[in-house]
Amino acid sequence: MAHKEFRTLIPVDEAHRLLKQIPINHSTKSLPLEEALGYTLAEHVVSSIDVPSFDKSIMDGYAVRADDTYQAGETNPLTLCFTGSIDAGFVGDFYLNKGEAMSIATGAPIPYGADAVVKVEDTKRANSKVSVYRPVHTGENIMSRGSDIMRGEQVLCRNTRIGSREIGVLSAIGKRYIDVDTIKVGIISTGNELTTPGNPLDKGMIYDTNSYALSASVKECGATPVMYGIVEDEEKAMFNAINRAVQECNLVLTSGSTSAGAGDIMYKVIEEKGRTLFHGINIKPGKPVVAGMINGVPTIGLPGNPTSALTIFNEFIAPLIHNSQDTFDSTKDELTVTAVLGTGINSQGRQQLLPVGMVRGKVYPADKGSGAITTLADADGFIEISAETEYIESGTSVNVTLFGNVDEPDLLFAGGYCPGIEILEELSGLKFRVLNNGSSGGFSSVSTGFSDIAGINMPDDSGNYNISMIEKMKLSDVVLVKGYKREQGLIVRQNSDISGIDDILDKRLINRNRGTGTRSLLDLNLKQFADKMGMSFNNLKESLAGYNSGAKTHLAVCNAVKEGFADVGFGLRTMAENSGLKFISICEEEFDFLVQKEAMDLTEIKTLISCISSKSFADNLPSGISVYERTGEIIEF
Known part of the structure; x- marks a missing residue:
């Protein structure tokens, strides 16, 4: 075609x-009550019963005739004759004569002859006698038959959207099946x-x-x-x-x-x-x-x-x-909120519905491209951008149409992936929105004010972590919080003959994506190997099958090795062991946290830093990840 x-x-x-x-x-269809939520009523709903269907007590106490209590007082109680008890759900007939009282529970039917209920705290019973210390008037503490809904009363209108309150009303009048318009x-x-x-x-x-x-x-x-x-x-x-x-x-x-x-x-x-x-x-x-x-x-x-x-x-x-x-499309109003852009946005010359995420009232783009299904998971809603708009500045107020009821996260976390971050989220009680965009992405996200915090593990040529990058980028509005150490190495299948860097030249490698600290760490080790072999680093890269691949996570590296798409990968001991793979330790690295300086005053950041330094965090870390003497140390720039 x-x-x-x-x-x-x-x-x-x-x-x-x-x-x-x-x-x-x-179309009209009949639904059982429990399936009717969210649908629209196809007809007016009229009650066929009174609600309540009998006079009932709304207090625990004693059913009485009100005129028997008019002379009662705290210092001069009135004595009535106790004649029995009525519980909620009682079926039968009781008649109360003048001068009598019956014990009654909340929700129980009022006996014939009674017209009020004395609260139990205003009485005292001794054997067959009940002393009443406070008078009551006719109808006091009684819900009369039909006082909520009367038989023949229209309780809901056609075209009403059925929510939890409507379900309550329908069940109260005994409706088992509902005709809905759909x-x-x-x-x-x-x-x-x-x-x-x-x-x-x-x-x-x-x-x-x-x-x-x-x-x-x-x-x-x-x-x-x-x-x-x-x-x-x-x-x-x-x-x-x-x-x-x-x-x-x-x-x-x-x-x-x-x-x-x-x-x-x-x-x-x-x-x-x-x-x-x-x-x-x-x-x-x-x-x-x-x-x-x-x-x-x-x-x-x-x-x-x-x-x-x-x-x-x-x-x-x-x-x-x-x-x-x-x-009425209640979602249109209920799920539209006003927020502030946390970063500038370039438009594309066409009216746009841009997927966005939200953190503490700030909005950031969540669009990963037209082919990325995970945009659905990372986006909380979208903002409308007109075709005439070329650029929207950071700090601009925008209307966000949410995809549903959003549980807004406490912190926007960028940078490298680590299982330790998941443990921090669980132990701190905070909710993170995590953007796994690598250490380079983490530096950029924090430096531009896009994210609150980033996990980073970027080594320099000397094997020192993160500070060189901060100095290279001339960042002065950030704080480095020292994190923990992670064991990195080669990941291979259990029957592999690979035992070190020397053995991978003729093997298929699955590398991490560019901009990650793990890829940079592998490069550092490959450079050292190239020097030892007397060859250039570029020639080594060109001869290494799979060097230009780019798995986005440590788990993706493990899966590629496990399923035979690659012979060897480079990543965390924790992930290799969890995947049932063989791990060959190469080095120990430092995984730190880069924080916006102004964010250090946030309660959420203080809670997170406290958790990083806690014993419970250290005790819950998996093999291959451990705290050390600098964990929790704060370095300002």
Whole structure:
């Protein structure tokens, strides 16, 4: 198939206008009460019972006739005859005569003849006599039948979004099944490269993320997702899947096959089966959106990238669902917050929905690129940037549309990865947002004020750690907190014949990514080996298969070795042992913490530093990581 060029990209406002005009039919279904949360009521709800359905006591005490107590006083108690007890849930008839009192529990039915309850603390019982020290009036401490809800009373209106409070009301009037108004949303993931989570992942395949992320998003809107699974990029298969979906659903969402590639045919399906409203929006991410009508059913093709698909859903589809159900999109207000940019942002000449993270009211970009699924995990929401905006300065106030209820972290942690950071988070009680961008990234993040703190392990040519880099970058607004030592070395399979650096020249190496302290540490050791061998470092690198590879984590190094993609890696003893691999110790390094000087006054930073120096931290460190005499030392610049 020839490539399809996008039509003229329509502005965001025009896309909103066109989608808002789309009519969406509704479906009604009956749900058990426990499954109705988040849906919309399809009808007015009228109570068939009184709530409460009987007069009941709201206090522990004694049921009495009020006029029997009018002469009671603290110094002149009135004595009544005790005739029995009534507990909550009692079924039967009791009658209270004048001059009598019955013990009664909170929630228990009021006996015939009684019209008030004396609190237990205003009485004293001795055998068959009850002394009353305070008078009560008629109806005191009693909830009358129907005083909360009366039989025949409308308790909830049609189109009400069912939340926890509505569930409480419905259960109180005895509703077991609820008729809900919903939009059935068909969800189809397209792509030859997709497979279902839980299946083995063959070479060249990726797991289907969009079916599940979009299904959850549809539920959050109070609609009903109908998942049709994965459909290959083949016209007949797609035609069949969409045929079925438009017959069974009120709205159909597909993901993938929307751009201009030869295998992207969603636009063609819509054109041949219905009519196209638009193909392409002038927005980032999510440009390749195609929308149309097939047999009166709105059919919208979202981008295949999960972050783009979810962002476009939140911006365009969620409002469409809410508007079509005549419900207030509470998430739009509840999940929109004002925050301050923690770093400057360059725009890209197109209206943009930029994924961002939040820490203590500051916003930072979380976009890892259009192909990065992990943007979903690292982003708390997005900010809208207009096409006319070229640059937004740090400190600018922005509106953030959150992806959900965000548990905002206490500290933004950048730099190198280390299991010790996870232990610090657990022991300190703080919540970290961790950006594993390597030691170089950690220096940059802290120096620009982007992150609060960074884990760093950057050696210089003399084997000294971190201070040389601080001096080289001429950083004066930072503080170095000495951390702990980590054992680094070669990671190989248990049956490997590798015993040292000398043995890796004819082996396949899995290296760490550029900018990490671990890669720099390996370079330092390789330079020493090259000097010993009388060869140049550059020639050594060129002869070493896999030197230019770049695993992002120590675990990725271990996995590459374990699965046979490489013969040797370089990393932490802790990670090697946890992966069941052989570890050959090469050196011990220093892993420190770089902190913004102004952040040192934060309670969270003080708590963290205290934890670094604590005995509990030292006791919980795994093999290959240990504190030493300088742990917790603070160096200012």
